[in-house]
Amino acid sequence: MxxxxxxxxxxxxxxxxxxxxxxxxxxxxxxxxxxxxxxxxxxxxxxxxxxxxxxxxxxxxxxxxxxxxxxxxxxxxxxxxxxxxxxxxxxxxxxxxxxxxxxxxxxxxxxxxxxxxxxxxxxxxxxxxxxxxxxxxxxxxxxxxxxxxKINGKNFLVINDDGDIPPDFLHIPTEKIDGEIIILMIPSVGLYFIKYTGNEDIYLNGLIISNRRIYLFASGSTVKLPKGMPVYYSDVASHYLQDKTTIRISYQVQDITYLFPDGVPGIRNINFSEGQGKLIGIMGSSGSGKTTLLNILSGLTPPTTGSIIINGVDLYQDKAKLQGVIGLIPQDDLLIEELTVFQNLYFNAKLCFRDKTNEEIRELTDKTLASLGLGEIRDLKVGSPFNKFISGGQRKRLNIALELIREPSILFVDEPTSGLSSRDSENVMDLLRELALKGKLVFVVIHQPSSEIFKMFDNIVFLDIGGYLIYYGNPVEAIMYFKRIDAQINSDIGECPVCGNVNPEMIFNIIESRVVDEFGNDTEERKMIPETWARTFSEQEKITTTEIVTESPPRNLRIPGWLSQFGIFSIRDFLSKISNRQYVLLTMLEAPVLGFILSYIIRYIADPNSDIYIFRENENIPVYIFMSLIVALFLGLTVSAEEIFRDRKMLKRESFLSLSKSSYLLSKILILFLISAIQAITYILIGNTVLGINGMTFYYWFALFTTAACANLIGLNVSASFNSAITIYIIIPLIMIPMMVLSGAMFSFDKLNRVVGSVDKVPWIAEIMPTKWSYEALMVRQFKDNQFQKQFYPIKKAESVADFKQVYLLPELNNRLEKNRDEFDLKGSVSETINDLVLLKNEISKENILVPDIIFQNVEDISPEKINGKLLDQIKLHLEKLDEHYSREFVTATNQRENMVMYFMEQRPGLYNRMKDMYHNETVEEHVRKVFEKNKMVEYRNGLIQQIDPVYKDPFPRNWFGFRSHFFAPRKYFLGRYFDTYWFNMGFIWFLTILFYITLYLDLLKKLVQGFRKN
CATH class of the missing domain: 1.10.3680 (TerB-like)
Incomplete structure (x- = not known):
């Protein structure tokens, strides 16, 4: 005063x-x-x-x-x-x-x-x-x-032994006492006053009450009677609440224990029960298991043994029945820093009340903000703790508002006063006290509260190191209990006789007091170990039980449908991103700047004496395609790598709302896809324009966007699986480098380590790399579908196939056939050249499929057991027919190509060369045709593998699902038909994207990481 x-x-x-x-x-x-x-x-x-x-x-x-x-x-x-x-x-x-x-x-x-x-x-x-x-x-x-x-009897409460009280007065029966104790509640300010009319010794917080003197009955107060149980503040408050609340809660904790993954006990055999209208504190020194207990009590972490029963429903067995009953306010912020105070609460409310209109939710939001003293800052951006727009106390109150607006019946709060001033701390605790007075059951983890805050609690749960329960009960009584165990004088006095303050720090001092050595110095050994404290409490104190309630607890939660949740999540995420100008600026400029830098540097003019840029002569186009895909991969990963990690605390709280996980994830994916699409188009518009890549804008954009979209899902998986931003960004290179190496741009797949590489097909490990599929798609598309080449491609393909068969395949088959004949003529068998015979059979079988007009009927007879001179002659004759067929094909194709060139030269002079310069790139052709490949054909697994002109070679169908092929194949075979390489590859990347979404939804990577962590 x-x-x-x-x-x-x-x-x-x-x-x-x-x-x-x-x-x-x-x-x-x-x-x-x-x-x-x-x-x-x-x-x-x-x-x-x-x-x-x-x-x-x-x-x-x-x-x-x-x-x-x-x-x-x-x-x-x-x-x-x-x-x-x-x-x-x-x-x-x-x-x-x-x-x-x-x-x-x-x-x-x-x-x-x-x-x-x-x-x-x-x-x-x-x-x-x-x-x-x-x-x-x-x-x-x-x-x-x-x-x-006229007085209001419901504001009066009488404590006596005979029940003789005026009408409408509340009553707490007790054992025989002289006179009576009368308590008055002042509803407007929530104050309680107490007086005693008898002549016995009645104690208020350890101090004797003078007859007919008026005392303030503050939070945490205890009245000790000559006989019978003490009367606590919570007992009094609950009687006044009976007529004001319809909430009835019984919260029973039964034999809870918890073991960490390494087997170390975190919580040991805890039992207590509570009801509605209580504010419960959870206290203890660091490492005593306060937060672990809070997570167990709130339903986040299942106990190893024991159960938690809420109104007859097991929290972990029938969690769905308790949807919306429990709320959680973690120690860390649950706020979206980029949104305003109003927007944070507004979107949270929209996720809780599907039956309310937007206007009703706005009114409710404003009303809640006003009740918490946040109305004046409603339009301020929340900001981060390091870039503050609102104070720490205001942040805490807004965090509380997120739960307060939906009014859960049971609320768990972790360290609400951490980092706040004493005034802000008391304001926050006043809010929680008011919630309890409205009939809620509130659990609060708190470390070392002030006197005022300590007395606000109805009961405290006190833990010691190792998860031992060493006290449960009234807070002021706790001080007297520990003083009594420590044999201190005035152990029956809990608060200061003059000012009424209590000293919670005294409890910690008593618990952690050390043994003194012969020199009077404290040792590391405690006077009483945690186990002894726990045993002493269990022997001396009896935990009272509350009334068991079986009716369903009230639930104000009415979550919207899937589509509405998706819309709310999307709008919230979109607004949070566009409100961060720095994020928007960097995100939107990063891609075009990279596109300009890369394209400008590699805009190569072949003729050193000319200033005229010719696309056909630029040797860097394959590098540009490859680097563009790496840029898309990098941007897709970085833009998504922290998305879920940043929301993890908010997701932890929203898990109590039982919101749709898929709606949240798909809203994230939608925004990320939108960002990636914009980045891809701005990159392509700049880069392709500088390099003169014409007629391919959509195909380049879609390939880059598809790659970035797949990277978005990979980034989201990483973001959801690791608990550190540093770890996430360390993981990104581990993802990117294999994708770069196994994209096919840096190394030929047939020239890798034999364990990894493959001769006839792309290795399995490369098949799961989205960069391989997108690089192949763009290179093949750029070569065969540009405005110039697509007119000649079918003809050149037929010409290439016929040329390879005539020049390489058939001569080699004839050579193998001659080896078989020489051995057969000499020995009458082909024991030494049996592999050559098997190779002949395999290749002829392929040709039977590829050239159905020229079929070798006795292909099954090509075996060491059935070989004879006549069969060898038939094979010779069949190879000659194939040679004649491919010769005709080659001549026909060559003539068609020459006629087309001649037509262009005669009808439209100069157009042929202009189109070739604008649309065709010689280096791309060299890559997809493998012009400089030394081994034009190799033998592998009793077959001959074509190494040159892969872009002209269709993959040979093995089975309906055999989509694997050689690199740069022009078409892909799947389900009995051929598909254009570009669209098939894009489809396969989207298939991988869907698989990554499934792993994200099921948290498969997260579970794998946690499994490794446990081991």
């Missing part, structure tokens, strides 16, 4: 007592007693002298005759009273004003002199203080025992 307020009170006391004959001894005694309770002894004389001066006791002693003239309140006194009240009004809050009014009534009750003048002064004070008339009447009746106004 401030000096100015105390001086004002002395004036009010004096003005009241000097009426009707002056100050009497009982009134002076009350003032002296009041001052001794409020101030230190050194200040006592100063303020008592002030009272005497205002009351006129210093100016004139009482008349010896003892006669006292009854005086009416003077005009001057009335003016003084109004002035003093107005002064106090501008200084005190409403709670303090109520306390002042109670003290004024207590003053006049000291000698029970209730004259009209005195009561008129008190009425004036109440009116100026704007105290409700009904509450004033309740206070008057409570203090004096009479009231001219």
């Amino acid at each position: 401030s000096e100015e307020i105390l001086k004002a009170l002395m004036q009010l006391f004096a003005l009241i007592t000097k009426q009707d004959g002056g100050v009497e001894e009982e009134e002076q005694r009350y003032v002296r007693s009041f001052l001794k309770r409020q101030i230190a002894d050194t200040k006592y004389d100063e303020y008592y002298s002030l009272f005497k001066e205002y009351a006129g006791l210093n100016d004139l002693d009482q008349d010896n005759s003892g006669s006292r003239e009854i005086k009416l309140t003077s005009v001057l006194d009335s003016v003084k009273i109004l002035g003093i009240c107005k002064k106090i009004t501008s200084t005190l809050n409403q709670t303090q004003k109520v306390i002042v009014l109670v003290r004024l009534y207590e003053l006049v009750n000291a000698n029970r002199k209730f004259t009209d003048q005195r009561m008129a002064i008190i009425t004036t004070v109440a009116e100026v203080f704007k105290i409700d008339k009904n509450e004033k009447a309740d206070i008057e009746y409570f203090v004096t025992g009479n009231s001219p106004e």
Whole structure:
């Protein structure tokens, strides 16, 4: 209480007592007693002298005759009273004003002199203080025992043994006591006052209660009776709540234990039960298992043994039945930093109330913000703790608002006061206390609370290192319990007799007190180990149980449908991104800048004496295609790598809402795909324009976008699986480098390590690399489908096939046939050249399929057992027919190509060369045709593998699902038909993208990482 307020009170006391004959001894005694309770002894004389001066006791002693003239309140006194009240009004809050009014009534009750003048002064004070008339009447009746106004019996509670109470009064029965204890609640300010009318020793927080003296019954208070159980603040509050709340909760913790993955106990055999309207603190030193217990109690971490029953429903067996009942506020922020205060709460509300309109949700959001004192900052961006737009206390209150707006029946809060000032801490705890007073059950993990905060709790759960439960019960009683175990003097006193403060730090000091060595120094050994503390508590204290409730707990949660959730998540994510200007600027400029840098550097002019750029001669186009795909891969990974990791705390809380995981993930994917699509098109528009790549904009964009989209899903998998941003960005190179090496651009697949490489097909390990599919698709598309080449490609393909068969394949088959004939003529068998015979059979079988007009009927007879001279002659004749066939094919194709060239030259002079310069690139052709391949054909697994002109060679169909082929194949075979390489490859990347989405949805990578971590 401030000096100015105390001086004002002395004036009010004096003005009241000097009426009707002056100050009497009982009134002076009350003032002296009041001052001794409020101030230190050194200040006592100063303020008592002030009272005497205002009351006129210093100016004139009482008349010896003892006669006292009854005086009416003077005009001057009335003016003084109004002035003093107005002064106090501008200084005190409403709670303090109520306390002042109670003290004024207590003053006049000291000698029970209730004259009209005195009561008129008190009425004036109440009116100026704007105290409700009904509450004033309740206070008057409570203090004096009479009231001219009708009182509200429901604001009174009587504690006695016979149940003889006035109508409507609340009652707590107890064992035999003299008199009764009466408690008054002031609803407007949530204050409780207590008085005792008997003559036995009744203790309030360890201090004896004087008969008929009025005491403030604050949070955490305990009344100890001569007989029977103590009466706690929570007992009193719950009785008043019975008629004000329909919430009924029974929360039972039964034999909970928890072992960490390495087998170390985290929580040991914890039992307790709680009901609605309670604020429960979870305390303990670092490493005692507070957060672990909170996670178990809230349903996040299943216990190793034991169960948690909420209104008859097992939290872990029937979790769906408790949907929306539990809320969680972690220690860390759950806020989206880029959104405003209003937007954070608004989108959270939209995910909770599907039946409310947008306008109703806006009104509810504004109402909630106003109730928490956040209305003035509704349009401010939240920002990060390091880039603050709002204070730490405001951030905490907004975090609480996220849960408060949907009003869960049970709320868990982890370290709500961490990092806050003492004032902000008390404001936050006041909010939680108010929730409990509304009938909620609130659990709070807190480390070392102040006295005020400590007394707010109805009960505390105290843990010691190793997860031992060493105390459960009333907080003020806890101090007395530990003092008693430690054999301290005054162990029956829980709070300071003068100021009423308690010292929670004392509990930690007692628990962690050390053994002293012979030199008087503390050792590392504790006086009592955690196990001893736990055993002592279980032996000395009995945990009371609450009423078991079986009715379903109320649920205000009405989550929207899948599509609505998807829309809310998408809009929320979109707004959070566009509000971050730096993010938008970098994201939108990164791709075109990279595209310009790369294309400008590799814009190569072959003729050193010319300034004319010719696309056909630029040898860097394959490098540009490859690097473009790597840029798309890199951007796709980096833009998504932190998306889920950044939301992990928010997802933890929203898991209590049972929202659709797929709607959240797909909303993320939609925004990422939109970003990747924009990045791809801006990159291509710049890069392709600089390099003069014409007619391929869509195909380049779609390939880059497809690659980036697949990278988005890979990045999301990584983001969801690792618990550190540093780890995530270390993983990105481990993903990118294999994709670069196995893309086919840097190394030929048939020239890799034999364990990895492959001769006739792309290796399996490369088949899962999206860069391989996109690089192959773009290179093949750029070569065969540009405006120039696509007119000649079918002809050149036929020409290439016929040429290879004539020049390489058939001569080699004839050579193998001659080896077989020579051995057969010499030995009558082909034992030494059996592999050559098998190769002949395999290749002829292929030709039977490829050239159905020229079929070798006796292909099954080509075997060592059935070989004979006649069969060898038939094979020779068949190879000659094939040679004639391919010769005709080659001549026909060559003539068609030459005729087309001649037509262009005659009809449209110059167009042929212009189109070739604009659309065709010689280096791309060299790559896809493998022009410089030394081994034009190789033998592999009893077959001949074509190494040159892969872009002209269709893969040979093995089976319906045999989609694998050689690199740069123009078409892909699947399900009995051929598909264009570009579209098949794009489709396969999207198939991989879908697979990565499935792994993301099922958290397969996360589970794999956790499995390795456990091992």
